[in-house]
Amino acid sequence: MKIASIVTYLTIALLSIGQVEAQKTFGTRNGQIIFQSPSDEDVKAINNEVSSRLLDNGTLTFSLLIKGFKFKMAEMQDHFNTQYLQSTQFPRADFTGNITNIKSVNFTKDGSYPVQVTGNLTLHGVTQKVAANGTIVITKGKPLAKANFPIQIKDFGVNAPDVTEKVTIAVNCQYQ
Amino acid sequence: MKKWMKVLLLAVGIGLIAGLLLVYWIFNKPHRDVAKEMGIALSAQQLYDSFRTNEASANSQYLDKAIELTGTVADVSTNQEGQKVVNFSTNDPLVMINCTFKTDPGNLKAGDSITFKGICTGYIPDANVVINEGVLIK
Incomplete structure (x- = not known):
């Protein structure tokens, strides 16, 4: 009886692994995300160590480390980490979401496909729903994800009234 | 009176230079090596x-x-x-x-x-x- 149930579980487990493998996953450990103030060109930070996964069913995740953001000015980078984003207390930002119109993307055909993305963004320990329009560009079967969308930093408990209220998040991730 | 003025001028001068140095340092602070x-x-x-x-x-x-x-x-x-x-x-x-x-x-x-x-x-x-x-x- 016991052995029979173990066999059943194993079979189910194996079957579900089979199903996961039937889906195609694209990943990168070094995608790019830029935080930019729309009102001040100098307030710009680049992160080139974004881990992201894109499944051909539309599931999309991004994770990055706040301490990986580089500013041109070292002093600005210090303020960003210590005063505004408290990156020692909240080292990571995560997004999990979906491409809602994934059916319109043909992963096997080169081209540029407009997409709508919705999901949850966790930044500075606060999770908020976000929505963005973006583009998936397929080149030789490899996708590139691009998007540009604003967030109100107050929504994430970040107060920097002297610096900026809005931050534009620019995503540019080439998958393998 | 004159001495007092000199001291004040000197203090303002030092303050100005310190301020300028601070601004210079903020803009040119080197990145960590x-x-x-x-x-x-x-x-x-x-x-x-x-x-x-x-x-x-x-x-x-x-x-x-x-x-x-x-x-x-x-x-x-x-x-x-x-x-x-x-x-x-x-x-x-x-x-x-x-x-x-x-x-x-x-x-x-x-x-x-x-x-x-x-x-x-x-x-x-x-x-x-x-x-x-x-x-x-x-």
């Missing part, structure tokens, strides 16, 4: 193990610190800015120590064992421990 720092010596596996077992304690030990890491190269690539990126293997095939180099570490291939210094920016579960500003030691 990890090559000049002492690194915490670790193997790639040790670094991953400490993040996997207790992320919070590993964060307090290694986050923002100079790390001198020794590991086996899994793959070498270039990021979207043209910098060299080296992944070091751990005992989990899905998890890498991901290092972006500030200076070109030269020709490396999978299987090479190297030691380098860099700054640890943290851990992304099921993906990698991230180190940037890497400089090759040997």
